[in-house]
Amino acid sequence: MFDTKTVSLEWGGKTLTLETGRIARQADGAVLATYGETVVLCAVTAAKSVKEGQDFFPLTVHYQEKFSAAGRIPGGFFKREGRATEKETLTSRLIDRPCRPLFPEGFYNEINVICQVLSYDGETEPDIVAMIAASAALTISGVPFMGPIGAARVGFRNGEYELNPSLQTALDDEGRLDLVVAATQDAVMMVESEAKELTEEEMLGAVMFAHEESRKVIGAIIDLAEKAAKDPWELQPVEDKSATLEELRGIIGADLEAAYKITDKSARQDAVNAARAKAREHYEGLDHDDPSEYLGKLKLVKKLESDIVRGSILKDGTRIDGRKVDEVRPIEAIVGLLPRTHGSALFTRGETQAICTTTLGTKDAEQMIDGLEGLSYNHFMLHYNFPPYSVGEVGRFGFTSRRETGHGKLAWRALHPVLPKHEDFPYTIRILSDITESNGSSSMATVCGGCLSMMDAGVPIERPVSGIAMGLILEGDNFAVLSDILGDEDHLGDMDFKVAGSEKGITSLQMDIKVAGITQEIMTKALEQAKAGRAHILGKMTEALSGARGEVSKHAPRIETMQIDKSKIRDVIGTGGKVIREIVAETGAKVDIDDEGVIKISSSNADEIAAARKWIEGITEEAEVGKIYEGKVVNIVDFGAFVNFMGGKDGLVHVSEMKNERVEKPTDVVSEGQEVKVKVLEIDNRGKVRLSMRVVDQETGEELEDTRPPREPRGDKPRGDRGGDRRGPRGGGRDGGGRGGRGGDRGGRGKGSDNDGGGDPDHMPAFLKDD
Template identity: 35%
Template sequence: MEGQDVKSAAVTIDNGKFGKREIRFETGRLARQAAGTAVVYLDDETMLLSATTASKSPKDQFDFFPLTVDVEERMYAVGKIPGSFFRREGRPSEDAILTCRLIDRPLRPSFIKGLRNEVQIVVTVMALDQNHMYDVIAINAASMSTQLAGLPFSGPIGGVRIALIDGQWVAFPNHSDLENAVFDMVVAGRIAGDDVAIMMVEAEATVKSAIFERGETQILGITTLNMLKMEQQLDTLNPEDHKRYMHNYNFPPYSTGETGRVGSPKRREIGHGALAERALLPVLPGRQEFPYAIRQVSEALGSNGSTSMGSVCASTLSLLNAGVPLKAPVAGIAMGLISDDVDGKVEYVALTDILGAEDAFGDMDFKVAGTKDFVTALQLDTKLDGIPASVLSAALLQAKEARLAILKVMNEAIDRPDDMNPLAPRIISIKIPVDQIGAVIGPKGKVINQIQEETGAEISIEDDGTIFIGATNGTAADAAKAAILSIADPKLPEIGERYNGTIVKLATFGAFVNLLPGKDGLLHISQIRKMHGGKRIENLEDVMNVGDKVEVEIGEIDPKGKLSLIPVLDESQKSDTASE
């Protein structure tokens, strides 16, 4: 993004023992077709984009100021794939709605009285440290984008959350800080001469991305990876019942400098997302090679040309940045056509990389996506009764030249899959006999839940016995793998083997100790006495509890495979037992 007029400013707030907070403001890089835009960072981990647009003419029929504030929470901000059925963001959360109100309160009275132009502020949460509170950052972002929009606005408005913790005032406290706060307040206001005008008081990841820009079209691509169990489940007339690669396309109204509805995707957004998805599906690695659910989001931050083909390019860059081993990079280009009657003969001129006006006034919108060797997706819309095959053939060749030029530039940015995000799960796979799936799952999921809880790994089981194990560190994945294999491909226990077991049940005659998932043994009360100097024990609850860890050794295995355990005693316990 060379040559852009990007301006930024930062302020650091020192909260003493509670650490420093850096708030950084930036404009001129993203969503430049909105009347005013601002990107605000908190500690370089939380990022909010605010865009303000206004209608060109007033709505004189209104007797109120038509200001709309929308807050869009993106799940990729915290490295997650949405858990909803459609694996896509839906209605705004309660937090988002309350943040909208928090922004509206101080900003609304700052506009000139009598203004009737529609004004829309859209704040998008694009990255978030989940310990950060983004609502007050959103006030500052919305104020800055509105100030830059050139509207009759008496800002800027500054917002701060302040909390009293251990006798100290802390600015922009985290969620964890507020656990010990005795006072929590949000204040927003502006400087009026030498005084401060208070406008409002209220008391009380995993992800990789890339930006592709061509002319005024600007696309932000974000890739989120997760376990296969997070793939989208389909309930349609189509026989396909799941979707591993999910491509969502968002086209906010500020991308063309307009106001409009935000929220659920419109038909155009669904269609553009589907076209970009079709373009990339042929180059994605298979499930066995790359066992991840992949959610790709294309945010159209600016539009004057084909945002769907821009989405293909941005997605390729983002997927490679996320470490997805694509078979080949994919780029897309939109071709146009102008035709006219010249001396009684229709002549055609193909246009490469059409702008919005050329799309509107031209005779064809021909979108072509592909690698350097193959076309992966096509879409043709025309206003003519038909287009000669020779004209289409020439347009395809012209599109290839442009596609290769774009791929060359993309290759200079990233030419191979990057390292995966450290927060993305590392997934290993194993195969077990199908008849052992039930044993691994256990009654009502007891066994698999126990393995996940004890190891910290996530486990997904396929119908053919393939098991995918995901964890952010290799130790947890290996521990889960060992636990599964001990059930599905058990090694017969041998006398003398030692385990650090967990007490799972107490009885009058002893304690049952879990050695491995699905494998328990009995530590008889006579053996428990040895752990306590041979003293008589009236009630086992007096000396041990369910959940306690105990080191034991297999002392005996009966013909039915039942295990009798003996405790592993330290030297002091041995001497106490001997003296008894």
């Protein structure tokens, strides 16, 4: 029934299998990719015609993770997969970025690439499997895809590169790299990474290692295509437009050359728009049988602009704004811009500007993430916003685009490796980057501004981090690498190569290209030039703030951490959370406790933190005989008063231990709620505590000399004699064997009973009980 074609490859210690012909047979191309026990289905469909007037390539990639793949039911009210998560959006971009440049110029048919994770084994990351499945599906679909591409994840541990480590191990205590690379047989197409300050040589080695491993996957995809590929689409021959291009050059070439020598972005755009209008007026004034004829000619204006800019750079090294190829635009960095934020910075580089703020929160501000791996919590967030006014345009506002998500994650990866350990700095950290001007590399401005705002907030990062965007002009074997590219250089160039890192090494590398790949030589040059640029930017940042402030902002909550024994967790929480709620209500501080006994106490008031810590210490610490404590009278009975002196611990101050002289009634000395100072006299084998007030100065808390004669030893006296050693609180006379008289709260009559004098035996002092 099924004409199934399959290829397999042993790769990185697991079997990679690509299958087609069984599932989604009505799609133009469908591949089921299995790696380990992770399974991803990718289906490709393409429109057979182009919409009238369309002049762009509508490629859309959707990556979706099915919760059933991991044996889980989605959370939320509807219990089904909803809008794309951040991870799904980022993975969709991972697939789109290396595939888009491999479609021929002028191909405008709409294409959908849909990848769905159907099984997840908890170890094999599905993003790499999805990239491979998408490449294979496009290759066999018959659409004009100049692939295939391969993809690989690389880790770096103990000086050795690892192929396809899990996300959990790639950046653990010993892991130093999480790198994703997509490549064709001959060149690297896309790089995305987070690193723990790797050198340029180590990072380049990782990229080349990934490229070599990707070639193995490309071979398997070619084998599948030889078995199952559909007939390639017939494309219309590309029209030779060189004559029209030269015609345009004669009309507006000089105007564009002059425009692209204007440094100011707005003035330059006005001049370019004037040149375009001049070309339109020229063609509209001619007689045309078909208006689309001259409209097609006008589309070549962009090509002419590209030729002028690129030719100038390659010929004499002259850039749009007059800079040298390795020169960085003027930089201004300001910290403490906003008075009520916890940390803020304004970072301006040329005509690119970002306002970055850092907010410090407690554990309850952590981001909960519900994914295939289960529930997880993120205590570091970075959000990037790109409003339309930043480029002087009118547009949609308030919607988070895929681009904003991707740029924010790039900056997150750049800063995450230098954060302090969470146990040392137990705050939830959120960086907000609002781009207020943009003319190239706003994501790297976010890295620089975000780093400064964290230092301004008092986050003790290991080292400052800066970032720079590099560009490329490539014509045959001739190329130029550009430092700190402008927006126009990005649009008209061949590469967007972003590097972030500290003075010690690289923390993040991202590369996207518009050509069919770049070589090791170009990457080496770009990394070397970026290193010098990063150092220059770090110097300018240091002039504003050289390191983290000595303490967190006065507007930020204070957090203190304490460790208790796991066996005491139940005591601190209490039945149904009663105790911990009482601590929070009484002290005003927030208290969080985890399963390991780590307690975080937070408040903007240091006294509230101290009160909560003291309360918890009172619950978890053991009372010491002979030590003096402060306490509160919580209950008064006929024979004394119960004092809460260590959080949840109560002890009895017998009426005879309230003062050195005789006390008739406890209420003559103390009242409920009164603060008193007590000394621990005795702790019996049941944990009952006997306290004394009379041996402690109630004003100073200092211990007083005990002038009372020592008590007679508790030998083997008859019960009646022992009962007569002390006068009971009320009744319970010296004859222990006589009538008990009226005792405590629940006392009664007795003849030499164990509870002579009455009262609850659990609330009786130890010396009034039988051994």
